[in-house]
Each structure stands twice: as C-alpha cells, then as structure tokens.
Amino acid sequence: SATAPPWPVLVPAGLAILFLALPLLGLLVRAPWSRFWEVLTSPTSLAALRLSLVTGLASTVVAVLLGVPLAWLLARSTVPGRRFLRALVTVPLVLPPVVGGIALLLAFGRRGIVGQPLEALTGITLPFTTPGVVVAQVFVAMPFLVITVEGALRGLDGKLEEAAVTLGASRVEVFRRVTVPLVAPSLVAGAVLTFARALGEFGATITFAGNLEGVTQTLPLAVYTGLEGDPSEAVVLSLVLLAVSVLVL
Amino acid sequence: SATAPPWPVLVPAGLAILFLALPLLGLLVRAPWSRFWEVLTSPTSLAALRLSLVTGLASTVVAVLLGVPLAWLLARSTVPGRRFLRALVTVPLVLPPVVGGIALLLAFGRRGIVGQPLEALTGITLPFTTPGVVVAQVFVAMPFLVITVEGALRGLDGKLEEAAVTLGASRVEVFRRVTVPLVAPSLVAGAVLTFARALGEFGATITFAGNLEGVTQTLPLAVYTGLEGDPSEAVVLSLVLLAVSVLVL
Amino acid sequence: MSGLSGQVVVEQGAFRLDVEIEVAAGEVVAVLGPNGAGKSTLLRAVAGLTPMTGGRLSLGTVVVDHPAADVLVAPGERRIGLVFQDYRLFPHLSVLDNLAFGLRSSGVSKAESRRRAGVWVTRLGLDDLAHRKPATLSGGQAQRVALGRALAADPVAMLLDEPLAALDAGTRLDVRSWLREHLTDVGGPTLLVTHDPLDALVLADRIVVLEGGSVTQQGEPWEVARRPATRYVARLLGINLLPGTAAGGEVALDGGGALHVADDADHHGHVLVAVRPSAISLHAAEPEGSARNVWRGVVDGVEPIGDRVRVTVSGAPTVIVDVTPGAVADLRLTRGTELWLSAKATELDVYPA
C-alpha cells in the first residue's frame, strides 16, 4: 500500500510541513546566539527562570501528593460516580486555560465561593501571588499525572500483590516492595509531563495570577511581556521552553 | 482488587476532586444568569463570538486542506524522514502556545524570515490581522487533525481498496466509493477537535495577532480582556467555551 | 510434613462449591474440570485468598479456615506455595531476587535469603537465568522460576493453578517433564488444577474431577482414563460414553438403539458403555462381516484431529468416529453424507453407572 504520492497530495502536504517547520526554524535562525548567555542572565530573565522552576516544581509536588491518591481511587476502588469523576479530571485537558483561570478566580478569588470565606477567616488571598501561580498550574497540569498513574495502577490489577501475599509478605511489605517499585516509572513519566505542562502554562496563570515580575511572571509570561520590551529576551526564553518541550517528547 | 479506600487515600483524593470541581462550580454559581442573554449580545461579546466562529471555521478548513494530504503522506507513502516529519507534527502539541506565537512572529512577522520578503513583494502582512489569528490557530490545532486522520488511514491499510479493485472498480471509483466513506468519520472527529482547539487558542493568538476588538479579539482574548472591564462578560463567554469543551468530550 | 484435609464450601452468588478434599503429604492430586467448575475457587480457598463460607479445612493439625468457629488464617501465614497460570513474577526483581522474595518476607536477611535462593537456583537448573529480569524470560523459563519462587519459600503445601495453560505446545512438553521431576521436591501435599487431561494423567497420583462445584469422579489416572463416569470426562478423553440398561448380553441405550456386548461379566441394570472412536468403522453400504453391531447414520461434522479425522455421525446411537484422511476422501465425507456404522462387541467397555 506504500506508493509514491501524486502532486495533489505532495503540494498541500509540503505546504503543511513548511508551515509547521518555518516557525521553529525562525526561532533558531533569529535567536541572538552571540548574546544568548547575556540575555539569559538578565535580571528579568533570571527572575522568570527562577520563578518558573520554583512554581513548576511546587506544582508537580502538589499534583503528585493530590493526584496519586485520586488515581488510586479511580483505578482501584468502587466509589460511586467514578465515570463522573473521570470526566471531571479530563475537563481541564480540553478547557481553554483562560477559562480555567476565570473559573479559578470565581472559586479561589477574593470574591470567590471559597476565596471569600478563606480571606475572611485567615486573611489569605491567592490571586496575584506566587501560590496563585501554583494553583493555576496544578489545575491545568494535574490531569496529566492522574491519567498516567491511573493507567499504571489499572495495569497492575492486584495480581502481583496477591502473589506477594501468598509468599508471606505483610501489607506494608507488599506496598513497599511490590506496588511502589512497579508504579514508579509511570509516576516519574507523569510527573515529567506535569512539570512540562506547568512550565508552559500561560492562559490560566495570566488570568488568575496576573503578570507581576518576580512574583507571578513565569517564563511564558516573560516571553509575552518581552515582546513589547526586549524581543531578544522573548526569543531566548522561548528557546528554553522549546528545548524543554522537545526533551519531554 | 477493588477495595474500600483507607483515609490516607481518601483525604488527598477528596481534596483533588474539590480542587478540580470547585472552579467549574464557581463558574456555574457566579454566572449572571438573569443577564446572560443581555451580556452575550453586547457589542464586544458579539464581535468576539463572530470572530471566533469565523476564524475557528477558517482554521478548520485550512487544517483539513493542508492536514489531510500530510496525514496521507505520513500514513501511506515511503517519503524519507517520516519519523522526523511525525515528530515535527507533534511539537506544536507540547510547545507552549506563547512560544508558538513568538516562533510565528519570527517566521511570518514583518521582520520574519518569510514575512519580510512577503511584505516586500506583495505588501501583505499577517501579524495583528484576522488572517494572522487563523495562522496562529492552524499552527496550534492542525496537529490534532493530522494525527487523527493519519491513524484512520493507517487502519485502512489498503486491503479494502484492493478488494474493490478485484471487483472491477477503477482508481477514481475506489477513492470515491471506498476510501472517502471509510475515512469520513475520523475526518469529522479530527475536524471537531481542531475546531475546539482553535476556539480555545489564547497564547499564540495574543502573541502573534494581538488583542484588537473585532479584528483579533477572539473569545478567549475577550474573556481575558473582560476581566479588567466587565467581569460578567468574561464569565458568560467562559461558559460558552466550557460548553464547547464539554460537548467535544 | 502432613496432609491437607477437610471440606471446602464457597458460595458466590448462585454458584456453590462443595468439595471434600484429602491430600496426603507427598501426594499429587490433580483437580480436573471445565471452566467455571470451581477449580480456581477451590485453589484460592485453600490458599486463603477467597475465604470459605462453610466447611472446615486443616493443614496438618492446624485448622486454617472454619467459618462456623470464626477461624481464618491469613494467606501469608499459611505458608502455602502458589504457582499461577500467568507466572506473576515480580518484573522489577531479578530471578534470584524473585526466588528470595519469600524468605525476605519471613524476616531472613537480604544476604542470607539470596544465598538460600541461590541453592534453589542450582537445584532447579536455573543458573543461567539467575541475574535476568522476568521480562527477558520465555514462558517456560518464567513458569519454572515461578515454581522455584514458591518452593524457595519452604511451603508446607503446594498449589498449582493451570501451570501449563499459558505455554505453547512445545514448551508445555518441556515444563511438564520438568514439573514431573521437581514436584517430588515438595514434601507436603500438592494440588494441581488443570483442564488438560494429559497434565492430570502424567503428573498426578490421583485425579479428582470437579464439575459444577461438586466432585463427579475420582480415582487413579488409569481408572479415570478407561472408565469415564461423566459426559465431560468422556468428551475430554474423546471417548463415546453411552448410558443404558443392560440385560441378557444387550444394552438398551438411553438415547435410542441397542448394543450387543461381549463382556463375560453379567451386567444388569444401569450401565455405561465406553467406545473409542477408532473402534467404530464407517461404510458406504451395509457391511457384511463379523461386527455384531451395525447401524445407519448421517454425518453431522468433520474435523481434523492430528493424523485422524473426527466424524460426528447422528444415529441410534449418535457417536464420534475417527477415520483416516484417506477414508474422508474415499467416502467424500461432509455434513449430510448417509452411511453405515459398525462396532465389534469386543471393543465395548461396559461398567456400572
């Protein structure tokens, strides 16, 4: 079934390839390679890099702490409404991130259904703070972790744990010596995916947490802001994000 | 293997569920239901709705025209470097859209590697124009179409076409009466996915095409802008986008 | 070491398993039965993975499950070795560490458990595999490691759940020979669940046939193979089993028709007649000769079985007949072909039902 393609296929396909390749080529060609290190270590860039690293890691940790138990619940238990829960987990995957940001404001904003009582009781507010960035990233990125780990747990299906029990292992031993080692590779893969998605987060962050240098201006926001100020900064930081994306692939 | 979950699982899993559910609940609870229609038909909203519909449909059409031949190339031909081409198609899926926007600027912007000669020769510029919105949306959304259709074409594998040939059908008849009807469902699914992704596009659009009401301000941009102006508009348009997302699920 | 004995009762919805079981130390008992007969449930109940709902089960002098007295010993504390059909080796551990798993679980140090596992590796002839991961093993190797893992944990009884079912034909042969050799390493009682009669015939000292949750026949292998008591066993062994009523050297079959039997023993009342499919001949026309049983039939099915072709012929009685491929070509056998059947009285095995 493999045949040489005729021109009515080759021409539009070639256009499509050019269209997808040229922007990446542009990024590589127009990068200020001679000033790369200088631009990368400018105060604004460094602040954005540091903030992205810190919030990205924090989001990944939160996603793991909350997401792994949720994955367990979806994969292993008989909780009612599991189908609904699974749909709930996938909504952030298809929801435009800006809408996610608005939704987060309505829930955790100063006048949100949770944020208002939270501020009244504790004085804590989330929007336009670094923790707010983490909230936005977790909302958008956690589903990747949940879905990956849930898949691994389903694949595990309890048979190996059962074998371990017949060999005399206690519940704690089974968890430590069988379950954890088996899920570890998927957990790492899910965490990497989550970290990458958190790093690239833009819409929900700018909507929920704003764009304050050093506080909520992560890499993608710095790229966006750099456009109006120092375009070479935008290009350099874009390359950093492109490199992360390609590494994750 | 289905067991009642212990509390060290239930508590964080419950927090995760609340965290994902509350924003959506907030959106539904805080929506100005009484003024819904009024807000939806305000000039700014209507302009954004109209623009999103037009650019979304245009992007889908362009993605189909360019993406289907590319999918064919990837699925059926023996072009060298297919692995590289397939990687190229998946990059926009993992690339932060803001970076995609920067890359588009460097390729098709007024000083881009293609945009500069284009303007010099024809006077046409893409950034900050409605066609620019389409360019941004196609870059981000076309991979969904390519991947869906490529999968369908691979599944087809030429066996049914061969059967049709032995029954005396000509090349044109085989294409019209066998290939097209068989790929149609996947093509529709891919187009719906592409349309949904184009509708939600924010980062690449605001970076490459800016945020001009009536020209490049699509729904997600109007949501973002509405935050500072009329928050109820942001909420109403968010609900429209949420509805589209849930429908696509 | 001492035996396994008791009555196992498990009720799951509409299904009820109720089996008296008695396996002496060193004895291998095969539980043979169709899917859904409760074979695996029996095994899981003995292992403690599925609690019994009735009865009482002892391992040596220890009662391990007795619902009425609220006694239930956890699976990990029974020290019963279980070999699963799907191996269930730990993919993240080497073969050596898989073998050491049971010892580690019983509190033996890492070094010591590895040393002891190494002894088993050598005893079972797995030296070449010791440092490989399960994913790199063939099915046959994996099942040998799985048996080794169970043996290395020093079990008081062994349970094997269709240990050869997932293996291809050639490998099954190797592992069966290997099992036959190494099941003697088990000092305690061994229970082997299978649906392959050959496993039971070759590996077991005694066969228990389980159907629909109950034991329908038990005995030594040769006994079960020659004189099947139920339709299931007969079909499994490919023997025609015809129930009927005997009187005066003739058996009136329950399904219609009658057969002359030559047995010297005087049979009376309800009997079973076993006829091997190769003991029946097919003829295009009415045969003349010494065969005392001749009847007509219509071909209902034709299937190849190794070098023979199995033909199902409807008639009184309806039987399966094995013929050579040459006969298929000569008689042009296909569904609907009408023909004559004959069987010598001396080829019929008659015994009380």
Place this chain on the structure above:
Amino acid sequence: MSGLSGQVVVEQGAFRLDVEIEVAAGEVVAVLGPNGAGKSTLLRAVAGLTPMTGGRLSLGTVVVDHPAADVLVAPGERRIGLVFQDYRLFPHLSVLDNLAFGLRSSGVSKAESRRRAGVWVTRLGLDDLAHRKPATLSGGQAQRVALGRALAADPVAMLLDEPLAALDAGTRLDVRSWLREHLTDVGGPTLLVTHDPLDALVLADRIVVLEGGSVTQQGEPWEVARRPATRYVARLLGINLLPGTAAGGEVALDGGGALHVADDADHHGHVLVAVRPSAISLHAAEPEGSARNVWRGVVDGVEPIGDRVRVTVSGAPTVIVDVTPGAVADLRLTRGTELWLSAKATELDVYPA
C-alpha cells in the same frame, strides 16, 4: 467458460515462485502448502495484484500476464473473483450493497445492480442478512457474504485465499459444507489456497502441494492422503514417512534401522514407507507375538491429540505413535521413558520415492 493455464513465475528478493498451473472450467484445485511456500503470491499473481516476473498466464484464450511480451491485464479487467481470508467486506455498505459492488463497478445502474444482487442473496441463503452491516455479522456469515460478493460480479474464475482460516472450529465446519455446495455455482476454474488438509480433501477435485515456491506433489485427494511424497505432507496428515532402499522384502531406512515389508509387489531401489501412528504399538518389555518389526526407543515427547495421545519415540527409526490415555497412565509415559515398539509388516505402505 474456459480454464486457467500457464506458468507463473514471481521473484521477490531471494524467493522464487515457479509453478505450472492448469485448472479446467468447473474444476476446483486446492493449493496446499506451509506458510511462506508462495501460496498467496500465486493467488495474487493470478488475480493480477502482484505482477509476474516471468512465465505466461492465460485465462481461456486471453493472455493476462506475459512479462516477456510486456502483456499485463489490470486486476479489475480480468474479472477474477477473489475471496480473502479476512473477508474484506466494505464496512460502510449493507450486505446487499456489498454484493452489488461488482456490478456497480461494471457500469450497471444502482437499481438494476441491487436487483441482481438480490437474486444472489436468495440463491446463497443470505436473505436474513441483506440489510445488515458487515460489523454485525459473525465470521461465518461474513465469509459467505464475501463469496457472494465475488460470485455476484459474474467472474470467469474464482480464487479463494484460505477462506476458512479465520473461522473457529464449529463455524469452519458450516462454511466448509456451504462452500462445497456453492462452489458448483462457479462455472469457471476455481483455485483454493489452504494450509488445512481437510479443506483440500473435502473441497477439491485435485490437490497441488506447494513447498518453497515449487510444486512437490499433485494428484487426487485420496492419492495425496495415502501416499504423501514429502515430509511436509506426511507431517500434515500425521503419518510417519520413512525413506529408504528396498531389497528382498526389507527396506534399509536412510535414517537408520530396517523394516520388513509384506507387500507382494517387489520393491527395489529408493522407496518411501508410510506408517500410520496408530499402527505402531508401545510395550514396557520386549513384546512376543506376530509383529515382525520390533525395536527399542526413548520417549521424546507426549502430546494429546483428541482422544489419543501422540508420543514421539526416538530410535531407529524415530516415529510418532498414537496411544490411548489409558496407555499413557499405564506406561507412565513422559520424556525419557525407555520402551519397545512394534509394527506389523502388513501395516506398512511402500511405494517408489
């Protein structure tokens, strides 16, 4: 209608198919062979889906492929009906429209092609399925529709590519009977590719055995079944085939050992001896009796085949022997068991190699 004849040569890399083929109108020829023998390549070459690299093929008086003369008729213009192992029904069309596809392709109007397809639906007994989509059909139904689709296009020849291979045992039986009935609807030559000897024995007028791209035996079904010419056919039919040199009522076997043969015909020179596995007996001790051929052996394999157990015994000669499950239990047959074999001279079939 007229026949299919010529020489088919296809070279694909290191593989070379070179077959003289001759099928008369109305004749069914089965091509029997192992995987990779070139069966499907032959079929695809005849259908025109794989162009020949040499030889010359005629369909009636028309030359459809002749590389030397640069003649190649496209598959769609040969009007050859092809039935695939995997059915290849069009999933978006109803059964009726699948049957009408070939007529539509030859320019018949939609209404008229449906009407004519309807005639076939009735003739083939598919009325209940006419308006269903292929996805809702069972494998057996799908294969019947596939044959109907090919027949409805009014082909001058029919090619069937392992039409029963994808079906389960029960369905295979039904479809085989159905095929036997409806292959007579084909007026032209029919070529049936299969690796199941039973298909060839039941459906074909003549069998062509293809191995490694060449024909190694051909003849009528009974002939091939009784006197296999190659190791492949013998193994397929489960017959022991022992080549050797005959002289004075004895055959010195190429693989070691010798057999007394009782054939009245005086055999000399290179011969083949065919022995059915059930014609050989196994004994724990040296047998006394009428069998003139007695030798020692060691069990190498034990596998169940229907109601029999197939035992491979190494010796001179090495043979496969079929015994009852009872014998397996009695002799405790497993790999390594030493025993005696015997075969009566009258059970040996001797013929020139």
